Amino acid sequence: MTIQWFPGHMAKARRQVTEKLKLIDIVYELVDARIPVSSRNPMIDEIVSNKPRIILLNKADMADAKVTREWLDYFNLEGTTTKAIAIDSQSGKGLQQIGSLSKELLKGKFDKMQSRGIRPRAIRALIVGIPNVGKSTLINRLAKKNIAQTGDRPGVTKAQQWVKVGKELELLDTPGILWPKFEDQDVGYRLATTGAIKDTIINLQDIAVFALRFLSEAYPERLKDRYGLEEIPEDIVDLFDAIGSRRGCKMSGGLIDYDKTAELVIREIRQEKLGKLSLERPETLI
């Protein structure tokens, strides 16, 4: 499997985000709660190092709640201006924490501005994240009916539009797109399993092999329950055979259709038929 990481992509994304950083007080880094590390841009720490940041573990409704709590502990280290919260942008769950946490992180800066006689203004934020992580859903959810363009900022050559969220928060309406980096094969597979990258990029059978091996280790009972298996065969081909045969994924002549089996498994994972899954946990990083 070769997935090319194009340096040109990275350089462009980096330039665009760096440009926008000048306009804002805080960064909301959106990641997928099921794969909080694989869905991050590995250079993000360096790119936004000088801004307070909230890591938003989005799609938490699809992740394993216990593992999400582990991630929150992992990211929420004392004494830093990077914090994390779990949200579900589709339903709006958890979003109310964003404003209050932003205020907390920016209290020092805004107090200072006030003491210098600068009029209080709304907090300005930029949402960054890899494609498909939920940036538009979050902006729409936060803006509700309050979508309003507040006009250009002086000194900014290119018109930047702002989306109002209540009186105290403004979002830059063009989120920063930071591509994931998947030189590491497993990162690519995790992104593919959750549907974050197009199915045409990695062979579906390869994704299913990865996903089934992962499930066998991390969620064996769910795998057994879903496909009516007494035991999980060690050999991956035997596992495909068992699932394919149970679910009627066969070619004419009765042989197991591995493409169909792979497609079924991946679809069912994405549809949460195997429950809420987290594909990586903090301890596996160490």
Ligand SMILES: Nc1nc2c(ncn2[C@@H]2O[C@H](COP(=O)(O)OP(=O)(O)OP(=O)(O)O)[C@@H](O)[C@H]2O)c(=O)[nH]1
């Ligand atoms: N279950 C669930 N689905 C979500 C959530 N947030 C977003 N989605 C879904 O994820 C998909 C991608 O969301 P978008 O908002 O289009 O993602 P984006 O980051 O703007 O994507 P690009 O425009 O490709 O950069 C959509 O199908 C959303 O409905 C969430 O919190 N939970």
